[in-house]
Amino acid sequence: MAIPVAPLGTHPLLIFLLQVSLLLAAAVLLGRLAVRARMPALVGELAAGVVLGPSILGATLPGLSEWLIPQQPEQLHLLDAVGQLGVLLLVGLTGMHLDLGQLRRGGGVAAWVSAGGLVIPLALGVGVGLALPAGVLPADADRPVFALFLGVAMCVSAIPVIAKTLWEMGLLHRDIGHLIMSSAIVDDVVGWLLLSVAAAMAAGSLGGVDVALAVGTVALAVVVAVVLARPLVGALLRRVGAGGEPGPTAATVVVILLLFAAATHALRLEPVFGAFVGGLVVNSCAGLDRKALAPLRMVVMSVLAPLFFATVGLRIDLTALARPAVLGVALLVLTVAIVGKFVGAYVGSRAARLGHWEGVALGAGLNARGVIEVIVAMVGLRLGVLDTAMFTVIVLVAIVTSVMAPPCLRYAAARLPSSVQERRRAEVLS
Numbered sequence: 001m002a003i004p005v006a007p008l009g010t011h012p013l014l015i016f017l018l019q020v021s022l023l024l025a026a027a028v029l030l031g032r033l034a035v036r037a038r039m040p041a042l043v044g045e046l047a048a049g050v051v052l053g054p055s056i057l058g059a060t061l062p063g064l065s066e067w068l069i070p071q072q073p074e075q076l077h078l079l080d081a082v083g084q085l086g087v088l089l090l091v092g093l094t095g096m097h098l099d100l101g102q103l104r105r106g107g108g109v110a111a112w113v114s115a116g117g118l119v120i121p122l123a124l125g126v127g128v129g130l131a132l133p134a135g136v137l138p139a140d141a142d143r144p145v146f147a148l149f150l151g152v153a154m155c156v157s158a159i160p161v162i163a164k165t166l167w168e169m170g171l172l173h174r175d176i177g178h179l180i181m182s183s184a185i186v187d188d189v190v191g192w193l194l195l196s197v198a199a200a201m202a203a204g205s206l207g208g209v210d211v212a213l214a215v216g217t218v219a220l221a222v223v224v225a226v227v228l229a230r231p232l233v234g235a236l237l238r239r240v241g242a243g244g245e246p247g248p249t250a251a252t253v254v255v256i257l258l259l260f261a262a263a264t265h266a267l268r269l270e271p272v273f274g275a276f277v278g279g280l281v282v283n284s285c286a287g288l289d290r291k292a293l294a295p296l297r298m299v300v301m302s303v304l305a306p307l308f309f310a311t312v313g314l315r316i317d318l319t320a321l322a323r324p325a326v327l328g329v330a331l332l333v334l335t336v337a338i339v340g341k342f343v344g345a346y347v348g349s350r351a352a353r354l355g356h357w358e359g360v361a362l363g364a365g366l367n368a369r370g371v372i373e374v375i376v377a378m379v380g381l382r383l384g385v386l387d388t389a390m391f392t393v394i395v396l397v398a399i400v401t402s403v404m405a406p407p408c409l410r411y412a413a414a415r416l417p418s419s420v421q422e423r424r425r426a427e428v429l430s
Contacts, residue, residue, distance in 0.1 A: 016078045018068065020307065023048060023079075023314075027306035040402045042370055045306045046395065049313015059319060069314060083311040086304030087375060088275040092257035093300055094159060094188070094371075095279020096293070109352040110182035116348025117183060117366050118155045118190055121340030125154030128336050136329050138387040148198045149380045153394050154337050155344075156191035157184045158370025158402065165368065165406045171413055176358055180365040183345070187366065193218055195376055196264070196273035202383045217267050225260070225277045234285035246292035253282055253293060270379055312374055312395065315381065320389040330393045337397045338404075341367045357415045364408035373398035 008016075026048035034044030050056060058065040070076075129147025137146055162184050171177035196218050233256055240252045260278030261271035282288065321327045342363035349359035377394040380386035386394065 012075055012078070015068070015070065015075060019079055020082065022052060022068070023310040024303065024307055026051060027310040028302075031306060038406070040368075040370060041306075042309060042374070042402060043399055045309035046313040046316070046374070046399060048306075049310040050316050050318065051313075052310075053314040053316060055316060055318040079311050079314075082304070083308040084271070086300065086308035087378070088261050088271060089254065089257060089296075089300045090305045090308065090371070091272045091375065092253075092260075092275040092279040092282075093297060095276045096253075096283045097279075109179060109349075109354065110186060112352035113179065113183040113345055113348040113362055113366075114186035114190070116343075116351065117157070117341055117345040117362075118187060120344030120347065121154040121337065122151040122194075124336050124340040125151030128333065132329060133325070136325055136389065138384060138390070141385050141387075142202070145198065145202045146385050148194075148201065149376065149385050150333070150394075152191060152194045152198055153369070153373050153376045153380075153397070154333075154340055155187070155194070156369060156372040156376060157187040157341075157366045158368050158372045158398075159184050159188050162365055162368050162370075162405075165365070165409060169406070169410055169413065171409075174413070174416070174418070176361050176365075176413060176416055179354075179358075180362060183362065183366060188372065191372060191376075192273050192276045195379060196269045198385075199270040199273075199379055199383060200268055202380075202385050217269060218273075221264055221267060221269060221274070222277060225281050229260075230281050230284060233281050237282070237285055237288055241289045241292065246289075246295060249289060249292035250296040253296065256282060272375055272379065309374065312378060315378075315388065316392045316395055317388050318392065320392055323389075326389045326393070329390075330396060333393050334397050334400060337369070337401060338367060341401075357412055361409055361412035361416065364405055364412050367408070368402045368405035369398040370402040371398075373401075 027045040030044030030047045030051075031041035032044070034047075035041050052065075052069065054065070057068075126147045129150035130143065137143065159181075162180060166177045166180065171180075197215055200213075200217060236256075237249065237252060240248045257275050257278045260274040260281070262274070264274030264277070265271040321330060345363040345366045346359040349362045350356075354362075374395055377386065377391050377398070380394070381388075381391045
């Protein structure tokens with residue numbers, strides 16, 4: 001006879017409820033303030049965790065901070081569980097809303113831009129990771145794996161931030177807007193693949209056989225998802241959606257995303273990679289009632305995602321920047337991130353025979369790291385590849401690049417003439 005497990009204690013439950021309430025309230029409030037200041041909501045949501053974490057509350061009121069955010073693993077794991085659910089569904093929704101048709105329409109130009117925007121910052125990030133002094137690396141980190149994680153963080157782009165920026169600036173109907181989104185989709189897909197390979201390498205040794213096995217496992221997961229899982233998912237969604245009620249469809253999609261995440265995790269790949277692939281599979285299924293997913297999207301974007309970013313903010317320790325070595329590394333990594341992505345996208349655009357200002361606009365637009373880089377940082381921290389100081393540095397890069405991308409893109413786009421076709425698209429959308 002199995003011994004029943006004792007329920008969660010009264011005090012841990014009280015602390016958990018207070019943590020979720022305060023973090024969500026602060027994330028929503030500061031997120032709205034960030035939007036009013038013409039910044040991504042992500043900035044305010046991360047700031048909520050910074051305010052309630054060691055950077056501010058822990059430094060000014062350590063007693064209250066220890067009571068509200070105790071460092072016992074069991075208590076922190078409750079918040080982690082909520083954050084993990086939020087990020088998995090957020091990544092899955094991202095995959096579900098990628099316009100793969102737009103990627104096909106972008107054609108070879110997007111491939112050139114993405115190649116430059118991926119290869120150059122990836123190489124620079126890996127180079128910086130290999131050259132940094134040992135004192136700024138985590139004690140047990142394998143330097144090549146650390147360097148690869150840093151390279152992945154440098155080369156990713158954030159589709160949610162980019163899409164929102166293009167929409168607010170009225171550029172989604174412009175040719176440059178289509179090119180930016182097409183290139184960002186390629187960056188996103190390749191970025192998740194690289195992250196999964198890097199995570200698999202971090203979980204094992206770094207021999208050539210292990211690297212090949214990691215790459216092969218990623219490829220196998222994608223093939224199985226497309227060939228075997230896609231028809232089953234499509235049939236299941238059509239059957240569930242036949243009743244016309246949104247609830248069963250939304251619940252089924254959540255189950256699918258979490259099962260994909262569990263499957264890749266069992267293969268020693270990152271769960272977020274599985275959630276992303278699951279979102280792509282759902283996205284490719286014909287007959288999916290997307291209106292039925294509106295309630296799920298609202299809950300994820302309004303509740304679970306802000307909670308995830310607030311929990312990320314709890315792990316940011318800005319006091320680490322008071323150390324000259326860490327501050328120097330932060331400035332170096334930020335410079336490499338901005339310059340590498342801009343130069344890479346610009347070189348790729350010029351190779352595709354685009355004009356100067358088109359290249360500038362592409363470099364500015366693709367520089368926003370946002371959500372994706374934050375997730376890369378969280379994965380690195382969880383695997384022990386990054387310590388708190390380097391985690392803080394990478395998240396700061398995500399914030400700074402997401403804030404600076406809109407004004408830089410606005411400056412470049414203003415210098416691009418509008419074609420007749422673009423004006424017609426604008427009339428249709430208005």
